[in-house]
Amino acid sequence: xxxxxxxxxxxxxxxxxxxxxxxxxxxxxxxxxxxxxxxxxxxxxxxxxxxxxxxxxxxxxxxxxxxxxxxxxxxxxxxxxxxxxxxxxxxxxxxxxxxxxxxxxxxxxxxxxxxxxxxxxxxxxxxxxxxxxxxxxxxxxxxxxxxxxxxxxxxxxxxxxxxxxxxxxxxxxxxxxxxxxxxxxxxxxxxxxxxxxxxxxxxxxxxxxxxxxxxxxxxxxxxxxxxxxxxxxxxxxxxxxxxxxxxxxxxxxxxxxxxxxxxxxxxxxxxxxxxxxxxxxxxxxxxxxxxxxxxxxxxxxxxxxxxxxxxxxxxx
Ligand SMILES: [Zn+2]
Ligand SMILES: [Zn+2]
Numbered sequence: 618x619x620x621x622x623x624x625x626x627x628x629x630x631x632x633x634x635x636x637x638x639x640x641x642x643x644x645x646x647x648x649x650x651x652x653x654x655x656x657x658x659x660x661x662x663x664x665x666x667x668x669x670x671x672x673x674x675x676x677x678x679x680x681x682x683x684x685x686x687x688x689x690x691x692x693x694x695x696x697x698x699x700x701x702x703x704x705x706x707x708x709x710x711x712x713x714x715x716x717x718x719x720x721x722x723x724x725x726x727x728x729x730x731x732x733x734x735x736x737x738x739x740x741x742x743x744x745x746x747x748x749x750x751x752x753x754x755x756x757x758x759x760x761x762x763x764x765x766x767x768x769x770x771x772x773x774x775x776x777x778x779x780x781x782x783x784x785x786x787x788x789x790x791x792x793x794x795x796x797x798x799x800x801x802x803x804x805x806x807x808x809x810x811x812x813x814x815x816x817x818x819x820x821x822x823x824x825x826x827x828x829x830x831x832x833x834x835x836x837x838x839x840x841x842x843x844x845x846x847x848x849x850x851x852x853x854x855x856x857x858x859x860x861x862x863x864x865x866x867x868x869x870x871x872x873x874x875x876x877x878x879x880x881x882x883x884x885x886x887x888x889x890x891x892x893x894x895x896x897x898x899x900x901x902x903x904x905x906x907x908x909x910x911x912x913x914x915x916x917x918x919x920x921x922x923x924x925x926x927x928x929x930x931x932x933x
Contacts, residue, residue, distance in 0.1 A: 622641060623641065624641055624642055624643035624646050625640045625641045625642065625646075626640075626642070626643075626646045627643060627645070627646060629643035629644075629645065629646075630643060631643055632644055632647065632842070633647045633838060635835075636875035636876075637875040637876030637879065638876075644842050647838065647839070647842060648839065648842060648843060651687065651831065651835060651836075651839045652687055652690055652691065654830060654831055655687050655688075655691065655827050655828065655831070656691060658813065658827055658828075658829060658830050658831075659691070659825075659827050662813045662814050662825070663814075664782070664784075664813070664814055664825040664827060665695075665698065665782060665825070666698075666781075667695045667697055667698060668695075668697040668698060669695075669698050669699075669781050669782055670698070670699050670700075670701070670778070670779065670780045670781050670782075671688060671692075671698065671699070671700045671701075671780065671781070671782050671783075671784050672700075672701050672702070672703050672774070672775045672778055672780035672782070672783050672784065672822070673685050673688060673700060673701070673702045673703070673729075673784045673786075674703055674705075674771050674783060674784065674785050674786065675702040675703060675704045675720050675723075675724075675731070676704070676705075676716060676786075676848075677704070677715070677716025677717070677719045677720050677847060677848040678716075678786075678847055678848055679836060679837055679840040679845070679847040680786035680787075680788055680828060680833070680836050681786040682719060682720070682723050682840065682845050682846070682847040683786070683828075683836050683839050683840050683843075683845055683847075684784060684786040684827060684828055685700075685702055685723055685724070685727065685729065686723065686727065686843060686845055687827070687828075687839075688700050688784060688827065689727040689728075689729055700729050701729060701730045701731075701732060701778055701780065702720065702723075702724050702729055702730070702731045702732065703732050703733075703734065703771060703774045703775065703778070703783075704716070704717065704720045704731060704732070704733045704734075705733075705734055705735070705736070705767050705770045705771060705774070706733055706734070706735040706736070706737075707735075707736050707743065707744035707763055707766075707767065708735060708736045708737050708742075708743020708744045708745055708746070709743075709744050709745060709852060709853060709854065710745055711853075712850070712852060712853055715848050715850070716848045717733065719846050719847055719848050722846055723845065723846070732774060732778060734770055734773070734774045734777075736766060736770065739766075739769075739770050739773060740766060740770075740918070740922060740927075741927070741928065742922070742927050744759070744762075744763055744766075744854070746927070747759070747762055747763075747766075747922075747925060747927065748854065750925040750926060750927055751925055754924075754925065756924055756925070757921065758856050758858075759854040759856075760854055760855065760856045760858070762921050762925075763854065765917045765918050765921055766918050766921065766922075768918075769907075769909055769916065769917075769918040771783060772820075772821055772822055772909065773909065775822035776822055780822055781822070781823075782822065782823055782824075782825050783822045783823065783824045783825070784824075784825055784826070784827055785824055785825070785826050786826075786828055787826045787828060787829060788828045788829070788831055788832065788833045788836055789828070789829060789830055789831055789832050789833070789878055789879070789882055790832060790833040790864070790867065790868075790878060791833070792811055792826070792829050792882060793867055793878050793881050793882045793885070794860055794863050794864055794867060795807075795811045796808055796811045796882070796885040796886075796889075797863050797867065797881070797885070798859060798860060798863055799811065800885070801859075801863070805892055805895060806895050806896070808885070808888070808889060808892065809889055809892040809893075809895035809896040810895075810896045811885075811889075812889070812896065813825065813826050813829045813830075814826075816896050816897060816898055818898040818901055818910060819901060819910060820901065820903065820909060820910030821898075821910055830879075830882075832871075832878060867881065898910075898912070900912060902914065904916035904919055906919040907919055
């Protein structure tokens with residue numbers, strides 16, 4: 618760690634320069650600043666009530682493990698709230714094992730119960746089997762199938778645990794990228810739907826994003842200085858997509874012009890304000906196969922498995 622003179626808030630040695638504000642922070646002040654920012658986001662968007670049961674979607678990566686730690690810390694101030702963690706084991710040989718170990722370690726350390734749900738149990742197929750079935754079909758990428766199946770799995774798991782909120786670790790960069798992608802694709806409904814608190818809808822556990830105003834680099838530094846253990850290796854199915862190009866573009870601009878990501882994020886949020894109502898999930902029905910909420914008669918998860926010639930296991 619390089620020492621950078623004195624902390625702007627106390628007399629300790631600074632270890633981090635917040636380039637967009639010019640603040641120099643010591644380890645303690647940096648950690649407190651992140652936790653304070655999350656508290657502020659949580660209260661500004663009224664993400665949680667004091668008696669909430671919050672399920673954290675834990676992947677084992679730096680963002681979700683850090684979120685678990687921050688929420689575990691904030692929870693101490695709310696004796697009637699509870700936090701649990703959900704890990705979706707997609708079934709990727711040689712990859713998920715490490716994430717499960719990381720998740721178990723963090724949950725034990727924080728005294729948070731960990732619940733693991735697998736694609737094999739929920740869908741009767743692992744992601745490896747789904748990847749094999751998708752070969753040469755010219756349909757969606759493995760990553761896209763996984764995204765659809767993970768989203769449903771998290772909702773099924775959160776309902777199974779009677780959670781009242783599902784906390785996702787999407788950070789400021791993720792949110793700016795998602796909005797930018799929708800904008801570039803001319804998808805205003807998609808743009809309207811990227812929100813800190815997702816629209817309430819029947820059959821869905823409401824999703825919230827307490828990290829939506831924190832830069833990815835700051836979460837990475839938080840994980841480093843708090844000693845949080847996380848999985849570094851990306852999923853072997855991770856693809857280079859249009860999102861990667863948008864990510865590179867925003868990272869380049871942020872590097873040259875610190876604070877630009879905040880600027881972009883807040884401008885897009887202002888545009889969203891004029892799209893009020895577009896994000897409403899109207900016309901939701903129950904999937905005829907699994908009973909989960911769906912915009913059509915069959916949900917996207919069941920449709921994907923059907924398209925691949927894979928039957929679904931009956932859902933609980
Ligand atoms: Zn300090
Ligand atoms: Zn379905």
